[in-house]
Amino acid sequence: MFLQDGGAKTVQYLDFLSPGLYNYWIVIFLMMVGFYIVISRGNLVKKLVGLNIFQTSVFVLYISMGKVEGGTAPIFGEGFNTFSNPLPHVLILTAIVVGIATTALGLSLVVRIREEYGTIEEEDIHAQEDESL
Amino acid sequence: MAVTAISIVRMKNLFAVVMMGGIYSLLSALIFVNLDAVDVAFTEASVGAGISTVLMLGTLALTSREEKQEKKSSHKIWLPLAVCIATGAALVYGTLDMPLYGDPNAPIHQHVAPRYLTESIDEVGMPNVVTSVLASYRGFDTLGETTVVFTAVVGVLILLTGRRRREKHEPTLEELEEQEDEV
Amino acid sequence: MIQRKPILRVTSKVFMPFILLYALYVQFHGDFGPGGGFQAGVIFGSSFILYALIFGLHDAKLVLPSAVLEILSALGVLVYAGTGVVSFFMGSNFLNYNALAHDALHGQHYGILLVELGVGITVFSSMTLIFYVFAGRGR
Numbered sequence: 379m380f381l382q383d384g385g386a387k388t389v390q391y392l393d394f395l396s397p398g399l400y401n402y403w404i405v406i407f408l409m410m411v412g413f414y415i416v417i418s419r420g421n422l423v424k425k426l427v428g429l430n431i432f433q434t435s436v437f438v439l440y441i442s443m444g445k446v447e448g449g450t451a452p453i454f455g456e457g458f459n460t461f462s463n464p465l466p467h468v469l470i471l472t473a474i475v476v477g478i479a480t481t482a483l484g485l486s487l488v489v490r491i492r493e494e495y496g497t498i499e500e501e502d503i504h505a506q507e508d509e510s511l
Numbered sequence: 512m513a514v515t516a517i518s519i520v521r522m523k524n525l526f527a528v529v530m531m532g533g534i535y536s537l538l539s540a541l542i543f544v545n546l547d548a549v550d551v552a553f554t555e556a557s558v559g560a561g562i563s564t565v566l567m568l569g570t571l572a573l574t575s576r577e578e579k580q581e582k583k584s585s586h587k588i589w590l591p592l593a594v595c596i597a598t599g600a601a602l603v604y605g606t607l608d609m610p611l612y613g614d615p616n617a618p619i620h621q622h623v624a625p626r627y628l629t630e631s632i633d634e635v636g637m638p639n640v641v642t643s644v645l646a647s648y649r650g651f652d653t654l655g656e657t658t659v660v661f662t663a664v665v666g667v668l669i670l671l672t673g674r675r676r677r678e679k680h681e682p683t684l685e686e687l688e689e690q691e692d693e694v
Numbered sequence: 695m696i697q698r699k700p701i702l703r704v705t706s707k708v709f710m711p712f713i714l715l716y717a718l719y720v721q722f723h724g725d726f727g728p729g730g731g732f733q734a735g736v737i738f739g740s741s742f743i744l745y746a747l748i749f750g751l752h753d754a755k756l757v758l759p760s761a762v763l764e765i766l767s768a769l770g771v772l773v774y775a776g777t778g779v780v781s782f783f784m785g786s787n788f789l790n791y792n793a794l795a796h797d798a799l800h801g802q803h804y805g806i807l808l809v810e811l812g813v814g815i816t817v818f819s820s821m822t823l824i825f826y827v828f829a830g831r832g833r
Binding site: 549550553554557558561562565566569570573634635636637638639641642643645646647650651653654657658660661663664667668671672 | 720724725726727728729730732733736737739740743747764767768770771774775778789791798799802803805806809810812813816817819820821823824825827828829831
């Protein structure tokens with residue numbers, strides 16, 4: 379998408395301005411946003427949303443690595459010769475569904491914590507633990 | 512997409528956070544379509560924007576809607592941010608050695624994928640390579656993933672079905688001792 | 695239950711069969727276009743979640759009791775593994791579908807169909823069951 383008509387050949391390998399690495403940088407930015415939510419917020423539901431963002435950024439990383447310039451979706455048809463790499467698609471396809479299943483498990487843990495402690499804030503839980511000691 | 516992610520960080524209302532999460536999933540599905548991964552986009556749109564939003568809302572109904580307003584000391588904001596920026600910088604340095612976007616000569620396209628693309632029509636006979644790789648070449652993998660989904664459901668059932676412990680009266684230790692004394 | 699929200703009830707009633715049909719299409723057309731067991735299971739499950747959201751959990755459980763779903767989610771994994779075992783006994787490797795029919799291509803076709811069916815059943819019943827549990831917890 380970024381590299382068209384011969385410009386790709388002239389791009390230097392370690393050129394900082396090369397547009398060929400933008401996809402990784404976007405992924406890293408999203409990943410760090412998710413990471414920041416996970417480590418800085420005390421709310422358990424918000425932590426799970428942050429984990430989801432992190433997860434999706436990894437999905438984008440895999441899929442963008444499987445992309446081939448000028449390729450189409452890997453379904454055979456008349457007149458198509460180049461396809462993007464099907465292997466990352468398969469891995470991510472299953473990972474998404476497994477991801478929602480594990481997220482549901484995490485959410486059910488949150489619900490149980492709420493029933494036991496009456497709160498879903500990390501600090502309040504720690505405070506209650508300290509009191510009970 | 513980045514804007515949505517940032518706004519999720521800023522927002523305190525968990526209901527809005529969950530809604531933004533749905534929008535984020537839908538946007539990422541659009542990106543997957545752009546990257547020629549139609550199967551993945553399909554899954555992400557139905558799972559991420561559909562089911563996961565519903566589940567998050569269900570959790571919110573059982574817990575609370577607002578994140579607690581707290582006054583944060585400055586190191587509580589800056590320390591995670593510094594950690595994130597440092598990690599991000601290290602990762603960006605790592606990407607400088609990565610192959611360019613859409614490069615057909617990247618190592619990922621050299622090894623297994625050509626065989627899937629050239630021979631699966633003779634070996635499996637399916638036009639959709641993703642399906643044939645998913646179910647045939649990597650059948651063990653998918654069997655494991657299915658089992659993981661099943662196991663997660665069993666875990667949810669164990670955690671959330673059954674009586675609530677708070678509602679039934681649990682005898683405390685003192686009461687038990689009193690009963691023993693009476694006997 | 696009092697008849698509330700007539701628009702929602704009527705539209706969801708109209709949409710339900712189409713969603714189910716679409717899920718079946720995605721399930722069995724996954725060989726030729728985008729789709730497959732994972733997506734079909736999610737779409738099938740989401741139609742029941744829609745039903746439960748609008749008509750109430752009690753009515754949805756009358757249509758599809760959670761005991762049935764528990765059995766189904768185990769059955770899906772069994773169908774998958776069973777396909778592998780059948781191919782095993784017909785003289786091939788575990789999960790190698792070549793031996794399932796007279797020639798290899800047909801065997802692959804049947805094998806993939808069965809395996810995708812197993813995946814679809816498990817994912818569908820899992821998603822619906824998770825929603826039932828979450829929705830039923832509040833009351």
